[in-house]
Amino acid sequence: MLLLAATPAAAQLSGNVEYNLWRVQQGDTITIFSDKAYIRQSPSSQAPIVDSFTTGSSVIAAKLTETELTLRGMTAPWWQVRYKVNGKQKEGYLWLGLAALGQYKKDSVQLLYGIEKVIPGAAKGDDPKYVVVLKGMSTTHHLLDKKELIVTGGQFAISAEGKLLGSMGLDKLTAILRLCFSGEACGIPTDYYYYGWTGNKFLPLPQKSSMFDAGAISHDEVLLFPKEPGGQAGKIIKVTKDEEFGEDGEKVVKTTTNREVFVWDGAKAVKK
Missing domain, CATH: 2.40.128 (Lipocalin)
Known part of the structure; x- marks a missing residue:
C-alpha cells in the first residue's frame, strides 16, 4: 500500500500500464463512459475504426497492451477487447480513458x-x-x-x-x-x-x-x-x-x- 501511495498517478501513472484508477483485469466488463468510444484495429488513435459505442455500452477486457495514450490530460493504456455485434463475436482495441470508473x-x-x-x-x-x-x-x-x-x-x-x-x-x-x-x-x-x-x-x-x-x-x-x-x-x-x-x-x-x-x-x- 505504501509503495503504491509513493507513486502518484494522474489518472494513470505513465510508464506503468498495470496500475491505474480503472483497475481493470482480464475478463472484466468495461463500461463506456464517453459519449462515443471508437474500437480501433490496433492500439493507436491513428488506427482504422472497427466499431463505435456510446455511453453505457460494454465490452469485455481481453488483454492489456503496453501502449499508452495521453488525451485530455489523462494517460491510460489500450486494452484489446471482445464484444458482439448482431450476434457475431468481434475484437479490437479500446483506450481505457474512455471507460467508466464505475457503473x-x-x-x-x-x-x-x-x-x-x-x-x-x-x-x-x-x-x-x-x-x-x-x-x-x-x-x-x-x-x-x-x-x-x-x-x-x-x-x-x-x-x-x-x-x-x-x-x-x-x-x-x-x-x-x-x-x-x-x-x-x-x-x-x-x-x-x-x-x-x-x-x-x-x-x-x-x-x-x-x-x-x-x-x-x-x-x-x-x-x-x-x-x-x-x-x-x-x-x-x-x-x-x-x-x-x-x-x-x-x-x-x-x-x-x-x-x-x-x-x-x-x-x-x-x-x-
Missing part, C-alpha cells in the same frame, strides 16, 4: 461515473485536478442528468471506489451514489462525495473526509442518515472527531468533537 443499476437506470479530463497543477510540483462526471442513463442510453465535481489528484487520489446505497431515509430519493477517492497513505485524506438520485436527477449531499497521520493526528467525519442508528428524520448529521497523540505516538492527549446538522427538504441539504 451501477437502479431500477431501469444506469448510473456511471468517470474522469472527463485532468487539469495540470498551476505550478511545477502541484497536484493535478480530476474533473469527475456522474451520468444517469436510461435503458435507451439517453442522458437523464449529469453532475460535475473537481477532485484533487496526484498522491491525493490514486484509488477510486464507488458504492450505490439506498435512500437512507431521505425523502424523494431512490438511491445515493457515494464516490471515494483516496491516497492510501498516512497523512493523505480519503474523501467521500455523496449524490442523491431521484430517478432522473442527481442532488448533491454533504461530503465527508477522514485522515490518519500515524503517531500525530487523526481526523474522522461520520454522516448519519435518518435510517441509521443515531439518525433523525429529515436530517443528515455530520459528526467530526479530531485527535492528537502524545510523544509516544499512541496515547491520545487531546480530543475535539463537532456536530453539524443539515436539514433535508427533498431537494437540498441546508446546514442549520
Whole structure:
C-alpha cells in the first residue's frame, strides 16, 4: 500500500500500464463512459475504426497492451477487447480513458461515473485536478442528468471506489451514489462525495473526509442518515472527531468533537 501511495498517478501513472484508477483485469466488463468510444484495429488513435459505442455500452477486457495514450490530460493504456455485434463475436482495441470508473443499476437506470479530463497543477510540483462526471442513463442510453465535481489528484487520489446505497431515509430519493477517492497513505485524506438520485436527477449531499497521520493526528467525519442508528428524520448529521497523540505516538492527549446538522427538504441539504 505504501509503495503504491509513493507513486502518484494522474489518472494513470505513465510508464506503468498495470496500475491505474480503472483497475481493470482480464475478463472484466468495461463500461463506456464517453459519449462515443471508437474500437480501433490496433492500439493507436491513428488506427482504422472497427466499431463505435456510446455511453453505457460494454465490452469485455481481453488483454492489456503496453501502449499508452495521453488525451485530455489523462494517460491510460489500450486494452484489446471482445464484444458482439448482431450476434457475431468481434475484437479490437479500446483506450481505457474512455471507460467508466464505475457503473451501477437502479431500477431501469444506469448510473456511471468517470474522469472527463485532468487539469495540470498551476505550478511545477502541484497536484493535478480530476474533473469527475456522474451520468444517469436510461435503458435507451439517453442522458437523464449529469453532475460535475473537481477532485484533487496526484498522491491525493490514486484509488477510486464507488458504492450505490439506498435512500437512507431521505425523502424523494431512490438511491445515493457515494464516490471515494483516496491516497492510501498516512497523512493523505480519503474523501467521500455523496449524490442523491431521484430517478432522473442527481442532488448533491454533504461530503465527508477522514485522515490518519500515524503517531500525530487523526481526523474522522461520520454522516448519519435518518435510517441509521443515531439518525433523525429529515436530517443528515455530520459528526467530526479530531485527535492528537502524545510523544509516544499512541496515547491520545487531546480530543475535539463537532456536530453539524443539515436539514433535508427533498431537494437540498441546508446546514442549520
